[in-house]
Structure formats: structure tokens, C-alpha cells
Amino acid sequence: MVAAFAALQSTDGRASEPPRAEEQALAGTMSCERAAEPGRVKCAVEVRAAGGRSISWADVAILELPAFTSALKGRIGPGDATYRDAASQRWAFGLVARTPGNGEAKARIRAVVCDPSTAGDAASSRCVPATVDVRAVVHVG
Numbered sequence: 001m002v003a004a005f006a007a008l009q010s011t012d013g014r015a016s017e018p019p020r021a022e023e024q025a026l027a028g029t030m031s032c033e034r035a036a037e038p039g040r041v042k043c044a045v046e047v048r049a050a051g052g053r054s055i056s057w058a059d060v061a062i063l064e065l066p067a068f069t070s071a072l073k074g075r076i077g078p079g080d081a082t083y084r085d086a087a088s089q090r091w092a093f094g095l096v097a098r099t100p101g102n103g104e105a106k107a108r109i110r111a112v113v114c115d116p117s118t119a120g121d122a123a124s125s126r127c128v129p130a131t132v133d134v135r136a137v138v139h140v141g
Contacts, residue, residue, distance in 0.1 A: 048087060056112045062106075066138050109133075
């Protein structure tokens with residue numbers, strides 16, 4: 001699992017302000033299956049809204065891949081989600097490994113997260129954009 005956010009202390013010894021809502025709104029993970037040989041590598045990204053919030057929209061942007069791989073898509077859109085409920089979404093996607101190797105893949109989950117008290121009321125909705133960066137090790141061979 002990837003820890004998405006951490007609390008910070010100010011350098012003068014005083015406690016820092018509590019994190020903004022959008023900073024603690026999401027937690028995300030990314031994983032890639034180990035592949036025995038070059039070819040297709042299956043990966044998955046999952047995002048979960050915290051604190052009873054809901055996700056009204058989300059996508060995944062591939063930021064960086066190991067040199068021996070290529071993405072079949074650079075962006076995995078909302079319609080590509082393989083699982084979705086009010087508080088979480090999951091996407092599956094493929095990489096193509098041209099040679100054996102090990103490296104790190106990085107992606108960014110972008111979402112619009114809504115407070116629980118306003119999720120059903122479009123007129124007074126309090127929704128904010130949020131992002132979380134995730135990473136996974138790609139093993140081939």
C-alpha cells in the first residue's frame with residue numbers, strides 16, 4: 001500500500017494547521033503482477049475516499065514507466081473503471097514489456113471528492129479536486 005499523506009510539524013515547535021480536506025480526501029494504491037517473460041504485464045490502481053466522502057469523478061494518468069515497458073494507454077478514464085462504488089474505484093490496465101527487467105511505474109489519480117453531507121444535494125455540493133500519486137514495482141523475467 002502507498003501512504004498518501006503525512007501530517008507535518010512546523011519548524012518552530014508549534015503544531016501545524018490541520019491538513020486541508022482535499023489533502024486527506026484520498027488514499028490510493030498501485031500494483032503490477034510479476035511477469036515470467038516479456039509481453040503483457042497486468043497492473044491495477046485503486047483509490048478510496050476517506051472520512052465518508054464520495055468520489056464523483058476520477059481518472060488515472062500514467063506519469064513514468066521503466067524504460068523496458070510501454071503503456072497501452074497513457075490515461076485510464078472514468079469509463080475504464082473495473083469497479084466503482086460511492087467511495088472507491090479500481091482500474092486495470094496493461095503494460096507491454098519488451099525485455100526482462102525491474103523498474104518503477106508511477107501514476108497520478110485525479111478525483112473530485114464530495115463531502116458526505118452534500119454528496120446527494122447538487123445545489124449545495126461541497127466537492128473539491130484531489131490527487132494522489134501512486135507507484136508500483138514492475139518485475140519481468
